[in-house]
Amino acid sequence: xxxxxxxxxxxxxxxxxxxxxxxxxxxxxxxxxxxxxxxxxxxxxxxxxxxxxxxxxxxxxxxxxxxxxxxxxxxxxxxxxxxxxxxxxxxxxxxxxxxxxxxxxxxxxxxxxxxxxxxxxxxxxxxxxxxxxxxxxxxxxxxxxxxxxxxxxxxxxxxxxxxxxxxxxxxxxxxxxxxxxxxxxxxxxxxx
Numbered sequence: 645x646x647x648x649x650x651x652x653x654x655x656x657x658x659x660x661x662x663x664x665x666x667x668x669x670x671x672x673x674x675x676x677x678x679x680x681x682x683x684x685x686x687x688x689x690x691x692x693x694x695x696x697x698x699x700x701x702x703x704x705x706x707x708x709x710x711x712x713x714x715x716x717x718x719x720x721x722x723x724x725x726x727x728x729x730x731x732x733x734x735x736x737x738x739x740x741x742x743x744x745x746x747x748x749x750x751x752x753x754x755x756x757x758x759x760x761x762x763x764x765x766x767x768x769x770x771x772x773x774x775x776x777x778x779x780x781x782x783x784x785x786x787x788x789x790x791x792x793x794x795x796x797x798x799x800x801x802x803x804x805x806x807x808x809x810x811x812x813x814x815x816x817x818x819x820x821x822x823x824x825x826x827x828x829x830x831x832x833x834x835x836x
């Protein structure tokens with residue numbers, strides 16, 4: 645192995661270690677909808693949630709205004725009229741999904757042209773966890789510089805959330821549209 649190859653391998657390993665998701669807080673992002681409660685995650689030591697980072701970046705960004713508004717409309721539609729219908733979660737990206745879907749049969753919106761991706765996980769028909777996202781500029785998320793790390797983080801968040809649910813550290817209360825930690829907390833759940 646050449647010195648250059650060793651350096652590239654070490655850089656890749658260091659990047660992998662530094663980009664791992666450690667503990668995080670699972671918290672309510674928006675519970676103001678009658679059909680779905682949206683949660684988000686906040687990385688350990690950070691003040692702003694992953695979803696809020698996405699909103700702050702794209703909410704008033706003129707170049708992505710239509711793309712952002714499509715995603716916002718989709719979330720509103722889920723929350724107010726449709727619930728977390730499987731038709732909204734057709735872009736499966738390993739353990740997570742990406743919004744918007746390519747097509748929703750009952751909507752006449754060209755989601756397939758949307759350049760933004762907001763990563764999430766549908767826990768049940770009444771609970772969705774939103775992560776971060778960005779501009780998908782290549783064929784795959786792994787090839788898109790802006791979403792590559794966010795995609796990786798979303799996969800790790802989703803893996804940890806599903807593991808906690810499977811281990812019964814988090815209970816899914818579909819009727820009440822919430823997640824509960826083993827100690828009964830609903831607003832903030834710490835995941836290690």
